Structures are given as structure tokens and as C-alpha cells.
Amino acid sequence: MDSLSYRARFRSDHRWTTVHLSDYLDRDLDRQGRLRVERHIAECRDCRRALRGLREVLEALHRLPTPAGGNDPRETSASVLRRLHDGR
Numbered sequence: 001m002d003s004l005s006y007r008a009r010f011r012s013d014h015r016w017t018t019v020h021l022s023d024y025l026d027r028d029l030d031r032q033g034r035l036r037v038e039r040h041i042a043e044c045r046d047c048r049r050a051l052r053g054l055r056e057v058l059e060a061l062h063r064l065p066t067p068a069g070g071n072d073p074r075e076t077s078a079s080v081l082r083r084l085h086d087g088r
Helices: 003-025 033-044 046-064 071-088
Strands: none
Touching: 003 046, 033 046, 046 071
16 A cells, blocks of 8 residues: 555544544444454554553543432442542
């Protein structure tokens, strides 16, 4: 592939991938979309770093204890915001 067409594809895939990283983690992309993300992150250090950061956030959220009172989404949101504000 010549350099110009490679750069054009890379830029296009970069824009597309940055918008779809969350969908990729949530497994909300079809096979073609997943392959597109995987091909791009193999080439792009910035997108690998962004994906790693999203994974770390998800892992941290999964480690949060369930707030007293059950799984009320408002309580969960308030708990997350308090912890973010407190720096924990």
C-alpha cells in the first residue's frame, strides 16, 4: 500500500476507532467493527493507550462496593461522584 493511501486509511480508522472504543469494550460491535478496531489498535499507540485507560476505569468501577440500599442507579452515581471527588 502506498504511503498516501496508508495515511488516509489510518486517519479514517483513527477517527472511527476513537468513537467506537467504548462499543468495542462493551462488545456492541459486529465482527467487522471489532476487526477494524483491533487492526487499528495494533498500529496506533494513542488508541492502545485510550483503550487501556477505558479498561482501567471499568475495572475500577467494578471494584466499587454496592452502595447501602441496593442497586439504585442514583445512589451508585452519587457514590461514584463522591469517590471521584475524594480522590479514591
